[in-house]
Amino acid sequence: MHEAYDIHGVQAKWLPIWDELTPFRSGSADDARPKKYVLDMFPYPSGDLHMGHAEAYALGDVIARYWIQKGFNVMHPIGWDSFGLPAENAAIKRGVDPRAWTYENIAIHKASMRRYACSFDWDRVLHTSDPEYYKWNQWLFLELYKKGLAYRKDSAVNWCPTDQTVLANEQVVAGLCERCDTPVTKKKLNQWYLKITDYADRLLVDMDQLEGNWPEKVMLMQRNWIGRSSGAEVSFVIEARAEPIVVYTTRPDTLYGVTFMVVAADSELAAELVAGSEIEPEFKAYVDGVKAASDIDRLATDRPKTGIFLNRYAINPVNGERLQIWASDYVLSDYGTGAIMAVPGHDQRDLDFARAMKLPVVVVLDTGEEDPNQTGIATAGEGTLINSGSLNGLSKTDAITKITAELVEKGLGKSAKNYRLRDWLISRQRFWGTPIPIIHCDSCGEVPVPQDQLPVRLPDAAGLDLKPKGSSPLGAAQDWVNVSCPKCGAPAKRDADTMDTFFDSSWYFLRYTNPFDDVKAFDAELVNQWLPVDQYVGGVTHAILHLLYSRFFTKVLFDIGLLNFTEPFTRLLNQGMVLMDGSAMSKSRGNLVTLSEQLDMHGVDAVRLSLVFAGPPEDDVDWADVSPTGSLKFLNRAWRISGDITSEPGVDFTTGELSLRKVTHKALHDIGFAVESFRFNVAVARIMELVNATRKAIDSGCGPKDPAAREAAETIAIALSLVAPYTAEEMWERLGHKPAIAKAGWPTLDESLLEADAVTAILQINGKIKDRIEVSPSISESELEKLAFANSEISSAIAGATILKVIVRAPKLVNIVL
RNA sequence: GCCCCCGUAGCCCAAUGGCAGAGGCAGAGGACUUAAAAUCCUUCCAGUGUCGGUUCGAGUCCGACCGGGGGCACCA
Numbered sequence: 006m007h008e009a010y011d012i013h014g015v016q017a018k019w020l021p022i023w024d025e026l027t028p029f030r031s032g033s034a035d036d037a038r039p040k041k042y043v044l045d046m047f048p049y050p051s052g053d054l055h056m057g058h059a060e061a062y063a064l065g066d067v068i069a070r071y072w073i074q075k076g077f078n079v080m081h082p083i084g085w086d087s088f089g090l091p092a093e094n095a096a097i098k099r100g101v102d103p104r105a106w107t108y109e110n111i112a113i114h115k116a117s118m119r120r121y122a123c124s125f126d127w128d129r130v131l132h133t134s135d136p137e138y139y140k141w142n143q144w145l146f147l148e149l150y151k152k153g154l155a156y157r158k159d160s161a162v163n164w165c166p167t168d169q170t171v172l173a174n175e176q177v178v179a180g181l182c183e184r185c186d187t188p189v190t191k192k193k194l195n196q197w198y199l200k201i202t203d204y205a206d207r208l209l210v211d212m213d214q215l216e217g218n219w220p221e222k223v224m225l226m227q228r229n230w231i232g233r234s235s236g237a238e239v240s241f242v243i244e245a246r247a248e249p250i251v252v253y254t255t256r257p258d259t260l261y262g263v264t265f266m267v268v269a270a271d272s273e274l275a276a277e278l279v280a281g282s283e284i285e286p287e288f289k290a291y292v293d294g295v296k297a298a299s300d301i302d303r304l305a306t307d308r309p310k311t312g313i314f315l316n317r318y319a320i321n322p323v324n325g326e327r328l329q330i331w332a333s334d335y336v337l338s339d340y341g342t343g344a345i346m347a348v349p350g351h352d353q354r355d356l357d358f359a360r361a362m363k364l365p366v367v368v369v370l371d372t373g374e375e376d377p378n379q380t381g382i383a384t385a386g387e388g389t390l391i392n393s394g395s396l397n398g399l400s401k402t403d404a405i406t407k408i409t410a411e412l413v414e415k416g417l418g419k420s421a422k423n424y425r426l427r428d429w430l431i432s433r434q435r436f437w438g439t440p441i442p443i444i445h446c447d448s449c450g451e452v453p454v455p456q457d458q459l460p461v462r463l464p465d466a467a468g469l470d471l472k473p474k475g476s477s478p479l480g481a482a483q484d485w486v487n488v489s490c491p492k493c494g495a496p497a498k499r500d501a502d503t504m505d506t507f508f509d510s511s512w513y514f515l516r517y518t519n520p521f522d523d524v525k526a527f528d529a530e531l532v533n534q535w536l537p538v539d540q541y542v543g544g545v546t547h548a549i550l551h552l553l554y555s556r557f558f559t560k561v562l563f564d565i566g567l568l569n570f571t572e573p574f575t576r577l578l579n580q581g582m583v584l585m586d587g588s589a590m591s592k593s594r595g596n597l598v599t600l601s602e603q604l605d606m607h608g609v610d611a612v613r614l615s616l617v618f619a620g621p622p623e624d625d626v627d628w629a630d631v632s633p634t635g636s637l638k639f640l641n642r643a644w645r646i647s648g649d650i651t652s653e654p655g656v657d658f659t660t661g662e663l664s665l666r667k668v669t670h671k672a673l674h675d676i677g678f679a680v681e682s683f684r685f686n687v688a689v690a691r692i693m694e695l696v697n698a699t700r701k702a703i704d705s706g707c708g709p710k711d712p713a714a715r716e717a718a719e720t721i722a723i724a725l726s727l728v729a730p731y732t733a734e735e736m737w738e739r740l741g742h743k744p745a746i747a748k749a750g751w752p753t754l755d756e757s758l759l760e761a762d763a764v765t766a767i768l769q770i771n772g773k774i775k776d777r778i779e780v781s782p783s784i785s786e787s788e789l790e791k792l793a794f795a796n797s798e799i800s801s802a803i804a805g806a807t808i809l810k811v812i813v814r815a816p817k818l819v820n821i822v823l
Numbered sequence: 824g825c826c827c828c829c830g831u832a833g834c835c836c837a838a839u840g841g842c843a844g845a846g847g848c849a850g851a852g853g854a855c856u857u858a859a860a861a862u863c864c865u866u867c868c869a870g871u872g873u874c875g876g877u878u879c880g881a882g883u884c885c886g887a888c889c890g891g892g893g894g895c896a897c898c899a
Binding site: 621700773812821 | 863
């Protein structure tokens with residue numbers, strides 16, 4: 006009869022003791038130990054923690070706890086991204102105060118995180134919805150405003166006709182409002198933007214610093230999102246217009262193939278070109294139709310091309326041909342110059358348009374493909390220029406170089422770059438967010454709220470109608486919105502919009518260095534000591550927005566002179582999702598697995614272990630594929646070992662039995678290596694091996710009294726402390742030590758124990774294995790070769806044959822090629 | 824349509840270009856037990872999606888295809 010391992014009892018026992026010991030309070034930044042800043046993406050406080058949180062925090066914890074054991078001064082903070090729409094939804098649906106709802110949820114989260122034994126530094130907690138935090142959002146906004154990086158403009162924004170509100174791009178899912186599934190339309194509104202496009206090139210180029218330390222996938226997504234392209238800007242003279250129209254093209258080599266020009270239907274340019282003409286009414290009707298079209302329609306790339314001829318003409322600068330100018334919605338008003346030169350022979354969209362409107366198609370690049378006039382397929386390959394005057398006979402790249410130089414010479418164009426990245430719209434017509442610290446005065450215009458009047462606090466939600474109605478709820482708070490202008494004292498109004506909550510999360514990692522600083526957003530010295538973040542852990546859902554915005558803010562703050570680094574996150578780990586039966590968990594699908602139930606059933610350690618062991622951290626975990634009962638069984642085996650050891654703590658390990666010691670040190674080496682290379686599942690497998698080997702040694706090897714058995718048991722406990730903190734602490738006590746094991750220190754590796762006594766060398770003929778022999782790991786190549794030829798399998802196989810080549814890789818392999 | 828990642832045992836997954844299996848789940852058998860649970864021991868199972876190439880040697884590198892997943896999507 007074995008004594009039973011009571012995981013729930015162990016949890017209840019250690020939690021208060023850890024609360025007392027606070028093993029995860031970060032040292033001060035002048036701590037002599039090297040620093041490590043390990044950061045988990047902070048959560049939105051919606052309900053309780055779920056399985057996804059459990060996985061992310063289990064992984065972040067392995068990393069943080071490992072570096073603590075390795076003797077680093079680790080900062081592993083936590084906070085809450087606590088502004089946002091769900092609080093308002095709850096307020097609307099259930100009539101609760103969004104503030105109360107939010108902070109109640111935070112309390113629930115916090116309690117769950119403590120039970121889950123996350124190694125967070127609880128003395129650095131921040132909430133973005135605290136005025137003490139969002140004051141600095143407002144400060145930062147005004148810094149951006151000062152630098153001309155925050156501005157207002159009229160633009161067509163996503164609009165949900167049902168909810169009567171502006172939507173962020175991320176709230177538009179496949180053209181539908183994520184809340185009510187209504188097709189989203191566009192609406193022209195005056196909104197605040199941040200000029201992230203000024204940083205497009207640096208955001209792209211600085212990614213070279215992250216190479217190898219960020220997932221390739223994320224960097225690729227960011228590169229695509231920024232979408233830099235290079236080409237040329239070309240001026241086209243317009244009949245009856247003083248100014249030429251400039252177009253952007255990536256294919257200036259096809260200039261001789263231009264057969265018409267298209268301007269964006271919703272652009273000011275298009276309106277100007279038809280102003281006063283007889284087709285203006287027809288044009289207006291077309292534009293109205295375009296504006297009414299939902300994103301759903303626009304998303305269908307194969308829908309027929311539409312457009313209207315503007316009765317205006319441009320002149321092709323290279324051959325003087327007269328080109329019809331059309332307006333169409335397939336040209337975007339906010340990319341490039343909002344006007345294009347159309348080359349139907351070599352651009353599919355232009356060809357589709359040309360065929361629909363019966364416009365001419367000219368081929369200027371012989372690619373060996375079939376005639377687009379016949380096939381309806383524009384040719385896009387490499388080839389030789391034809392029908393192109395001075396460019397004839399050149400290759401595509403040579404032609405681009407030559408024509409660009411010619412355009413520059415004649416003052417008709419220049420080489421140019423373009424980005425797909427757009428400026429960041431940060432205005433939101435919502436209540437539960439940071440008020441934009443601007444006052445609108447009839448005579449002074451936009452007036453920043455003076456520094457000493459920050460924060461602009463949110464008014465009480467009580468009495469405000471938070472229902473979406475097309476304008477910010479704050480606008481109805483009369484006492485709040487009506488102020489006197491800080492400049493002239495005349496009656497003025499506060500900006501009633503609040504900031505996108507991505508603003509809050511784009512710099513929170515700086516604030517952790519001193520979340521209670523009430524004179525500045527962060528201390529430059531402290532920040533430059535702790536930052537950049539050495540290890541960031543979070544979901545791939547933030548691959549673009551959050552990470553791009555954070556990188557942008559970091560560069561701006563660097564330029565202001567407050568930071569001495571330009572990239573905030575040195576290393577990034579994206580954990581996968583937790584699925585159930587192959588798909589994302591959701592109530593409607595009926596496959597929801599509740600974290601608290603799993604914890605009640607299997608205990609914290611078994612759940613954490615299951616998530617970490619399930620596979621590589623970046624892969625999705627299917628909860629149907631893991632076995633928390635199996636994890637618990639393993640923890641039990643490990644725990645039992647700690648009770649079997651009969652030697653005293655502090656015994657000299659070097660007197661222990663050698664073979665077990667070698668296994669222990671090999672495991673120690675492999676576990677460290679696996680953790681540092683993010684292969685946590687492999688690290689766990691190595692701990693399991695060590696447990697198996699130790700079990701065997703205690704039962705039928707060196708026995709429980711041998712110092713090697715204690716060494717193995719203590720190594721297991723410390724390694725396990727990264728994943729299963731309760732079990733590890735309990736083992737540590739049973740082994741005669743005082744808490745907390747989290748700070749026990751990683752055992753010192755004895756390199757001399759890593760070398761095996763003998764290794765198996767494989768003997769091959771033509772790459773096929775003939776025999777295996779035991780050799781010394783330090784055997785020389787010639788020695789090994791000699792042994793190989795002396796081997797009976799080999800000698801019989803090579804009898805009479807000609808040896809072409811012998812490959813020797815001591816001490817592992819000999820391959821004889823016949 | 825464009826781009827990226829991944830296909831190893833019934834399942835989850837290991838394997839610096841060098842013995843395909845480390846670890847686990849599930850299955851089978853056994854020990855202990857009056858029996859069961861727990862525990863311990865033993866054990867079955869694939870030649871790495873397909874085809875071709877490079878190499879002395881390929882799960883690993885290259886190419887094509889098939890299958891799965893993801894990102895972008897009228898960006899000129």
